[in-house]
Amino acid sequence: MARPKGYDPEEVVKRATYAFWQHGYQALGVRELERLTGLNQFALRSEFGGKEGLYLAALRFYSEQANSIAMEPMRDSGSIPEIIAFLRSLITDGSMTSSPYGCLVVNTGIENARVGSADLDKAARHYWDALENCFEACLQNALDAGRISTSTDIKAFAKGLVSAVMGVHTQNRLEEKTTQAGTSSTFCANSSPLWRRHEQACSYPCPDRGTRKPLDHPARQSQMQCRRS
Numbered sequence: 001m002a003r004p005k006g007y008d009p010e011e012v013v014k015r016a017t018y019a020f021w022q023h024g025y026q027a028l029g030v031r032e033l034e035r036l037t038g039l040n041q042f043a044l045r046s047e048f049g050g051k052e053g054l055y056l057a058a059l060r061f062y063s064e065q066a067n068s069i070a071m072e073p074m075r076d077s078g079s080i081p082e083i084i085a086f087l088r089s090l091i092t093d094g095s096m097t098s099s100p101y102g103c104l105v106v107n108t109g110i111e112n113a114r115v116g117s118a119d120l121d122k123a124a125r126h127y128w129d130a131l132e133n134c135f136e137a138c139l140q141n142a143l144d145a146g147r148i149s150t151s152t153d154i155k156a157f158a159k160g161l162v163s164a165v166m167g168v169h170t171q172n173r174l175e176e177k178t179t180q181a182g183t184s185s186t187f188c189a190n191s192s193p194l195w196r197r198h199e200q201a202c203s204y205p206c207p208d209r210g211t212r213k214p215l216d217h218p219a220r221q222s223q224m225q226c227r228r229s
Helices: 009-023 030-037 041-048 051-074 080-089 104-115 118-144 154-175 182-190 193-201 218-228
Strands: none
Touching (some): 009 030, 009 051, 041 051, 051 080
16 A cells, blocks of 8 residues: 655645746755755655656646636637736736746746756747737737738737747846836837727727727717818
């Protein structure tokens, strides 16, 4: 009969996630990892196959949390407001996607340039592909609803948004706080002509843009008539 484990694997993964997130993969030695997770070297090898195996488990946990919490609103019926809300969540205290330690996936990509692990690279790419797909779905919904220009290159725009997200996370990590990256995130959320075109087409306010009258409101009708003339 197998002896009961003296640890909870799920709790270990959660602790490891925050430990790697804060300290990084290479800088965190096995002894320090034992102290922070409560896992001894034997259990580390037998349960996770070693340090990299535990890191991969932590990366999966982080990605699943971001997918189910931060990305979920963008799936299926998401549109431009959901993209803007996601961008703002990058600098919102308490958000899964906001941290002075940056993003665990971004940090993984930076460190893996030196480590050279195919498994870490695959896990990171899976996360970014999922985010890009969410952006694409939102943009396609906006295009179908006539909220953005038909000339918009959705795939290229989605890739650009992913790159912007990486940049905000990197700045968070470098500054060790989220306030400095706020300018970058706000710029991404506010400056694009695509967002402005969306606002002109929609009858509800986008975040931080103030109150907007419905299209059938007399004031809006008068404004539209002036524009046509």
